Amino acid sequence: MPKTLFEKVWESHVVAQEPGAPAVLYIDLHLVHEVTSPQAFDGLRRRGLKVRRPDRTFATIDHSVPTIRPDLSLADPLAARQIRQLQQNAKEFGIQLLDLDHPQRGIVHVIGPELGLTQPGMTIVCGDSHTSTHGAFGALAFGIGTSEVEHVLATQCLLQSRPKTFEVRLEGRLAKGVTAKDIILALIAQIGVGGGTGHVFEYRGSAISRLSMEERMTICNMSIEAGARAGMIAPDETTFEYLYGRPFAPQGKAWEKAVAWWRTLPTDEGAHFDRSVMLDVSRLEPMITYGTTPAMAIPISGRIPAPETAADSTQRATLEKALQYMQLQPGQSLLGQKVNVVFIGSCTNGRLSDLRQAAMVLKGRKVAPGVRMIVTPGSEGVRRQAEAEGLDRIFKEAGAEWRHAGCSMCIAMNGDQLQPGEYAVSTTNRNFEGRQGKGGRTFLASPLTAAAAALHGFIVDPRTLLS
Amino acid sequence: MPPFTRLTSRVVALPVDNIDTDQIIPAQFLKITDKSGLAEALFYSWRYHPDGRPNEAFVLNQPQAQGAQILLAGDNFGCGSSREHAPWALIAWGFRAVISSSFADIFRNNALKNGLLPVKVEPAILNTLFNLLKEQPQAEFTIDLASQTLSYPGGQTEFPIDPFSKTCLLEGVDELGYLLRFLPQIEAFETSHVLWRE
């Protein structure tokens, strides 16, 4: 029977399954961060349990770390206490921690791939919904809650009911100035924030094959914003090339054996998907959100829809509430919309290629007066590479703040946040009410669109800046 | 986990689609290392104005919401983050069940592990329920897990739940206890499972 990538990975990880019960699914890699783990470690202590496979568990500090300097004296007392708790738990349970001063520390979904921890065919979990990022390597990777973090710590397994499969076929060539971020925003706008619920996406097609690993990660990252359990992309030469020589990637003979197995993972000809959708990416423009879910997105030259066009009264009320919060009008274009803050970073768009794109727009130019621009690399590794290329100087000379690695203004837990009423163009993944600070208003977009807005102080079509 | 069998209660209506976990509990409250203070944090940004005054117009601040144990919400409830603080906060406030036409996967999993029942109904029924509460804000609903039925003034509907979660909820069984029974199989699995890093 022809099988999908998902089926191959799933089936090779089922330890047991009793009738009427979910599968006991083995987890190859468990990533841990400070925010969703303390209660799980407490649970272990209460039951007198150990971490079963400390060698398959990696912890890092990202969500609430100050990005001015990764120094706890700059953190608020609660955040500092939570970070110390993780340091303490890592020590007590013998887990590898990329601590505050570690040269590879960074956002959990940036460092996994960077270190070669993330590999094709693996099952990967983390107490974090954007774990879907790692699916770009052909891993089955998904976010879990704190109870499940405790389950994995204790048993290296999870109870999971089998999700359905959803083929997302992306064909065509991207126009200049249109990026992976625009593809995923367009997809979410098309199928909705609940469109993928209960399913695992597999992104396939010629447009996907042409993307770099970093671009593929941007797409898989936001699978969860369409409600999907996970997003996957079959491993290919691009994947192997990226992984080769990374610290935790297999070496020598083991590398060859691994690649031989990885080559068997792609979906077989004729395999069945439960659902399917096709998107021609050659027709896309840069995308930008106008509302308070990632699905409330339009092409940059488009206009905000009218609530009257909604299908039912709750949908209409939802859109009205979003526009009320954003203080925007139906029918309005976003071009020319004033912006107070520009944020470049996060596990969606905080990798080296993202910083290069933003720097390309900013080079030799200045951020508009009155605009605050923050650039936060996704990891300390990205930070060093960017500095080696001189990107930090481009940002600083343009008037932007150049930071250390962390989640920063993506989740506004570390003090980097919008003030009530401020508008931001952000390369992150969530424009929910208050996500970037209470009362703050977020437009999600690509690094190109964000950098272009920083130069003007209002939203512009980034293609006008690309010669 | 406390068992869930049958619940009769008044209902709080939040007719908004895609209520995300950042609304249920904003990130500023995720810095705890235990589960304290979450009742106060539930829907914080909707309950309080930026200057800290309670927003009297928000349903949780109104008298009829006090003591209600059922939340009725728009489609795709609980989308967004994996934070289990969301069901913890709903439970801390006093909710035992949420009714919607769909739930985000991670939220649903998290809720079930904490004895908070997600009740999924057809979109048309959800609409009926919202209209009913507009006319009778004090109406009581009854949720019976064993028969998987939701009863409301003038009607009744069935809701789906997988048999495993249902048993766990009815008996208050803890899933980790179940999982730990598989340790011998897990060890056997590991001996044949390919581990490239070793």
Ligand code: SF4
């Ligand atoms: S960067 Fe944002 S989305 Fe990514 S892990 Fe951090 S908080 Fe979550």
